[in-house]
Amino acid sequence: MDERLEAFKKLLDIMDELRAKCPWDKIQTFDSLRHLTIEETYELADAIVLNDNDEIKKELGDLLLHIVFYSKIASENKDFSITDVINSINQKLIQRHPHIYSNTKADTDEQVKTNWEKIKLKEGRKSVLSGVPVALPSIVKAYRIQDKARGAGFDWENTDQVWEKVLEEMAELRKEIETQSDINKIEGEFGDLLFALINYSRFIKVNPDTALERTNNKFINRFKYLEEHAQKDGKLLHDMTLKEMDVYWDESKKIYK
Numbered sequence: 001m002d003e004r005l006e007a008f009k010k011l012l013d014i015m016d017e018l019r020a021k022c023p024w025d026k027i028q029t030f031d032s033l034r035h036l037t038i039e040e041t042y043e044l045a046d047a048i049v050l051n052d053n054d055e056i057k058k059e060l061g062d063l064l065l066h067i068v069f070y071s072k073i074a075s076e077n078k079d080f081s082i083t084d085v086i087n088s089i090n091q092k093l094i095q096r097h098p099h100i101y102s103n104t105k106a107d108t109d110e111q112v113k114t115n116w117e118k119i120k121l122k123e124g125r126k127s128v129l130s131g132v133p134v135a136l137p138s139i140v141k142a143y144r145i146q147d148k149a150r151g152a153g154f155d156w157e158n159t160d161q162v163w164e165k166v167l168e169e170m171a172e173l174r175k176e177i178e179t180q181s182d183i184n185k186i187e188g189e190f191g192d193l194l195f196a197l198i199n200y201s202r203f204i205k206v207n208p209d210t211a212l213e214r215t216n217n218k219f220i221n222r223f224k225y226l227e228e229h230a231q232k233d234g235k236l237l238h239d240m241t242l243k244e245m246d247v248y249w250d251e252s253k254k255i256y257k
Contacts, residue, residue, distance in 0.1 A: 012082065015068050019076075030070060037066045049213045095119065117151035128152045139209045142198045150202070159203040166200050169193040218256050225252035 001009075018025040040062045047055035071082035096119050098104035099112065106112045117128050125131065128151060132144045149155060156162045173189040175181075201208040226248040230237060237245065 011064070011068055015065075015072050019072055025069075028069065028073070030073060033066060033069060037063075040066060045213075049210060049217065113147075113151040114153070117148065137209070139194075139198060139212065142195055143202065143208055146199050146202060156199070156203070159200070162196070162200045162203050166193070166196045169196045221256040222249060222252035225255065 020026075040059060044056065044059035044063060047059050067085065068082060071080070071085050075081040094101045096116055097112075098115065098119075099106035104115060106115055120128070120131060128148045129145060132141060132148060136144065146155075156165075169189065169192045173186070173193050176186045176189050198208045201211070226245060227237065229248050229251070230240065230245070235244070
C-alpha cells in the first residue's frame with residue numbers, strides 16, 4: 001500500500017477508536033470544535049510567518065485531524081463521510097482547472113484567476129464577492145475583496161495609479177483631522193486609507209496581513225529586549241524617559257531587523 005494511504009488509514013482508524021472510547025472525543029460536536037479549529041488555523045498562520053517548518057508540520061497535522069473529526073461526526077449522523085469530502089474537493093479542482101483537465105487556455109496565474117471566478121458564477125454564485133467569508137479579519141477580507149474584484153476585471157491599470165490613490169486618501173484623512181471633523185468622518189477616511197494601502201500591497205506583491213504580522217513580531221521582540229535589558233540595569237520603564245528607552249531600542253534594532 002502507498003505509504004500516504006497507509007498513514008491516512010491509520011489516522012482514520014485512530015479517530016474511530018477515540019470517538020468510541022475517549023470521554024472527551026465522544027462528546028464533541030461541530031459547534032464545540034469550531035473555535036478550536038479557528039485557533040488551530042491561527043497557530044498554523046503564526047508558524048508560517050515565523051517560517052518554522054517543524055511547527056508548520058505539526059499544525060497541518062492538527063488541522064487534518066479536525067477535518068477527519070468533522071467528517072467522523074457527520075458520518076455518524078448519516079450526513080456525509082470523509083470519502084464524500086475528498087470526492088467533493090476532487091470534483092471541484094477538476095471543474096475549476098479546465099486549462100488542465102479540458103481545452104480552456106490559461107497561460108498565466110491571472111488568466112487562471114479570471115477563469116476561476118467565471119466558473120464560480122456559472123455554478124450559481126450571484127456575486128464574485130459572495131465567496132469572501134464575512135468573519136474574515138478585516139485586513140484579510142479587504143485583500144480578498146480586491147483580489148476577487150480583480151478576477152472580474154475591476155482593478156487599477158498600474159501601480160502608479162494605486163499609489164496616487166493612497167496619497168489622495170492620506171490627504172483626505174489629514175484634512176478631516178486638521179479641521180477637527182466628526183470622528184465618524186475621520187474613521188471613514190482612515191478606513192479608506194487602509195483599503196488603498198492594502199490595494200497597493202497587491203500591486204507590489206506583498207501580502208498585507210503577513211507584512212503586518214511580521215512587523216508585530218519584530219516590535220514584540222524589540223520591546224521585550226528593552227524591558228529585559230532595562231531590568232538588568234536596575235531600571236523600571238515607568239521611571240525612564242523616552243530618550244533613555246531609545247538607547248535600548250536602538251540596540252534591539254541591530255538584533256531584530
